[in-house]
Amino acid sequence: MSEARMNNDQQTAKSGWNKVLFVSLPYLALYVASIVLTAMTDSAPERATELWKMFMPFVALVSLIGGWRLSGEETKDKAIYIGKQVLYWGAVLLVINLLFMGDTAHFLNAESQGFIVAYVLGLSALLSGIYIDWKMSLFGAFLIASTIGIAFLEDNALLISTVMAALAGIAITVVLRRSGKAS
Numbered sequence: 001m002s003e004a005r006m007n008n009d010q011q012t013a014k015s016g017w018n019k020v021l022f023v024s025l026p027y028l029a030l031y032v033a034s035i036v037l038t039a040m041t042d043s044a045p046e047r048a049t050e051l052w053k054m055f056m057p058f059v060a061l062v063s064l065i066g067g068w069r070l071s072g073e074e075t076k077d078k079a080i081y082i083g084k085q086v087l088y089w090g091a092v093l094l095v096i097n098l099l100f101m102g103d104t105a106h107f108l109n110a111e112s113q114g115f116i117v118a119y120v121l122g123l124s125a126l127l128s129g130i131y132i133d134w135k136m137s138l139f140g141a142f143l144i145a146s147t148i149g150i151a152f153l154e155d156n157a158l159l160i161s162t163v164m165a166a167l168a169g170i171a172i173t174v175v176l177r178r179s180g181k182a183s
Helices: 003-043 045-068 075-099 110-131 134-152 154-182
Strands: none
Touching: 003 045, 003 110, 003 134, 003 154, 045 075, 045 110, 045 134, 075 110, 110 134, 134 154
């Protein structure tokens, strides 16, 4: 094998990993933020509920970006995709805000409010991923599992979230490596 071809193969492999890293970075940020928010829901629930609500638009943005390449080539297809995503995530944000309007919030303690927002966000991400991008679905399942962890295993919430993040990272790496070998 010539030296020029080896260098070209190395550059192609390096640019492939850079692309994988670039595409995975928003999801990595979601995982890190959700681990922090999950731990906060257990330790500082009043603050966590508001942060969960502020986190939702970031999840929606990553979902939008994640499915962009699958939305079609035509401008019309892209516009329809954006419209559907805005309606979907707008409905999720509306439901969360409706849950905490008026006296509703008084029926729940701060920790329960955080759980509700995390469950709704996890379900929304899971469903979004089913229709658009499997990585978002994996994140939604992770978020639901983390929330279950803090709801039922309070003392080990951060440990469980960390283990789940590690397992998700391993799964993503295995899938990406297999898809890289297939092409």
